[in-house]
Amino acid sequence: MGRAEERRARQRGGHRAAPRPRRSSRAASPAGPAGPVGHGRRRTRPGASGKTGVRRLFTWRKILGTFLGLCLLGIGGFILLYLLVPVPEGNAAAKLQSNVYKYANGTVLAREGEVNREVVDLAKVPKDVQRTFVAAENKTFYQDNGVDLKGTARGLLNTLSGKGAQGGSTITQQYVKNYYLSQEQTVTRKLKELVISLKVDRRMSKDDILAGYINTSYYGRNAYGIQAAAQAYYRVDADELTVEQGAYLAALLQAPSQYDWAVASQTSKRLAKNRWHYVLDNMVEEGWLNASERRGMTFPVPKEPQGTPGMEGQTGYLVDAANAELARQLVAQGAVDSEDDALAMVKRGGWTMTVNIDKKKQNALEKAAEEQLTSKLDPEKRKVDANIQPGAVSVDPKTGKIVAMYGGVDYLKHYRNNATRRDYQPASTFKPVILAAAVEDGAETQDGEPITANTGYDGDSRHQVVDNGDKVGFAPPNEDDVDYGDVTVQTAMNKSINSVFAQMGVDVGMDEVMEVAGRLGMDTDGMEAVPAQTLGSMGASPLEMAGIYATLDNHGKKVTPAILASAEHKDTVVDLPDPVGDQVISREAADTVTSVLTGVVDDGTARASVRDNPERQGQQVAGKTGTSDYGRSAWFTGYTPNLVTSVGLFGEDAKTGRQVNMAGATGTLPGKGRVNGGGFPAQIWAAYTFGVMDEVTKFDLDTDQGAAVKPSYTPTPTLEPTTQAPTSEPPTSAPPTSQSPTRTPTGTPSQTPTQSPSQTPTTQPPTSTPTDGTTPENPLFPDSEE
Incomplete structure (x- = not known):
């Protein structure tokens, strides 16, 4: 039995076909146009080929070739993108403008837009405080090349699929987004962010990048940069921050409006504390903080916020409510990744809002x-x-x-x-x-x-x-x-x-x-x-x-x-x-x-x-x-x-x-x-x-x-x-x-x-407020309406 015959037998059901009786050349049929049929030659029936149309179309060689071609095309496209996309001029301070807020009748309610930022040299920020930001956002900062390819790819896919923001950006990428680009959630912006981050990492030292990051980030309370944040949350200058305070400011960057202690819900306060612990634990893991010193640290509760001059009375409440509503709409329309990014965009100014x-x-x-x-x-x-x-x-x-x-x-x-x-x-x-x-x-x-x-x-x-x-x-x-x-x-x-x-x-x-x-x-x-x-x-x-x-x-x-x-x-x-x-x-x-x-x-x-x-x-x-x-x-x-x-x-x-x-x-x-x-x-x-x-x-x-x-x-x-x-x-x-x-x-x-009157519950609610004037936790009956 020949190999071709065995193969056909396997395709028919895995059984070897019974051998056909050999015919001599003398018993062969008359020669056709192509001449006589010799020993071992057989006619092929239409459709009896060993490969179907699909198998002929998708062979492993073709698939591999297509994959390699796409890879080469992608690499070529990225190289072209790298060559064509320059590092732009910084936009963090030069393009800031005031926001104008108007009443329904057109009269001006308020003007806001003088950004609360003071750039400080990294040398004025304690080394341990610097490291809190690295521990919070990017532990491999000092070793990486400025980008997180997996995180960027995930962000691109989520942008294309409309799933919104995902973590994973390096400190360099976040600095580039803050200083050179914008908070917009688009594929173009993310690709530019990737390319510019690679270039910035080659041109700038890690210390310069870290300084730029902590000086351009938005910390909530209208505070841009670590100096403004130190004053807004702890009433101290950046060079006086403790490690505990620095860890809280670093934790804030994940969700400034949610983690601000003055306005956070109980759930948000728990999340903020968890993030604070995460930062300090990472510092211990990296060898930047002594474990025994870490165990003795307590959460540094921030000071109450102080309103911005010119926002007295009800004005500040109305302005904040308008800003928050605009930020929600920007997120809902896919313009930015998160409400915090949107709020930072609004705070940068240039808006005219009518309430x-x-x-x-x-x-x-x-x-x-x-x-x-x-x-x-x-x-x-x-x-x-x-x-x-x-x-x-x-x-x-x-x-x-x-x-x-x-x-x-x-x-x-x-x-x-x-x-x-x-x-x-x-x-x-x-x-x-x-x-x-x-x-x-x-x-x-x-x-x-x-x-x-x-x-x-x-x-x-x-x-x-x-x-x-x-x-x-x-x-x-x-x-x-x-x-x-x-x-x-x-x-x-x-x-x-x-x-x-x-x-x-x-x-x-x-x-x-x-x-x-x-x-x-x-x-x-x-x-x-x-x-x-x-x-x-x-x-x-x-x-x-x-x-x-x-x-x-x-x-x-x-x-x-x-x-x-x-x-x-x-x-x-x-x-x-x-x-x-x-x-x-x-x-x-x-x-x-x-x-x-x-x-x-x-x-x-x-x-x-x-x-x-x-x-x-x-x-x-x-x-x-x-x-x-x-x-x-x-x-x-x-x-x-x-x-x-x-x-x-x-x-x-x-x-x-x-x-x-x-x-x-x-x-x-x-x-x-x-x-x-x-x-x-x-x-x-x-x-x-x-x-x-x-x-x-x-x-x-x-x-x-x-x-x-x-x-x-x-x-x-x-x-x-x-x-x-x-x-x-x-x-x-x-x-x-x-x-x-x-x-x-x-x-x-x-x-x-x-039926007789109802029974009294086995656990009675308190009948008066505790003598210390505080609120009892989890009362059995929270409402005693008049």
């Missing part, structure tokens, strides 16, 4: 905050007065424009914007979201009753929440531990009864509640869908709550509050998204919530400050108060058909920044001076809203419940408040009696009770 702030409304909001609260604060008389931090945001629900913002008493005195911070609990201002989810989902009680404004619930304090007959281990107290017995949803909203909304959240399903919260505009990333969230135990900002309520006011169409009206840089105009988006919940669901919230003003916790305000003049108002446990935050978020405003009051220790109780503020409140959402926040809201009101308006609601739904009856408390002092508002119910309620958590008021 949506209405100067008249802005002045009115500032005046309301001063007259109703800040003028009454006297830290010299009362220590607690130094801890009161107000914040507010006002939004046009039809356009999504932020027409006024109050960030704090003064940007130069309190750097953090209270209008945008989201580290305090919104408390009972979250309750309307639960009702919105119930109506949107067509949810029912445990007894199968549709949830509407007139649906009955058990309003007893500490009533055990149940799910399909099983206790879920959650039984929150009501304000002052008051039992209300049978109540409607309308009354529960008016009186902010915790037990009702805890049960409603489980009836709806907490996953659905949090999903609707996200649709309305709350940042729910990382939030657990647990019953405790019904009490508003998550963090939120006045800006966030204003957006949620604006969406309700806008009949369920999503409103994302926007401070920027336009942004231009030379000949470039940034496209800004429409603040008003799609329908995220039905109009009926949104309007039903609005209808119910009018009752909070007319017959609930906001009546003293809003309903009876002489400036109201018949204006229809919907809103909700909120007061977190231990009196750390107090809220009123309310709206008319044309204006939504969220006012928050936060207890922040003036020295440590910790959350504290605000009891006793201004010294004018009765009893223990408890600060409630129906007090100062509602008073600021009313003074501002009624002061800028052009006309009296009514809600146009699409709901069969009508506007200003009245409770079906007035509830009668059944227990004397025992844990907290009464509020400053007049009572609206009869004195408590000794009657004990026996109602189940669902059904209508007319149903016959079938």
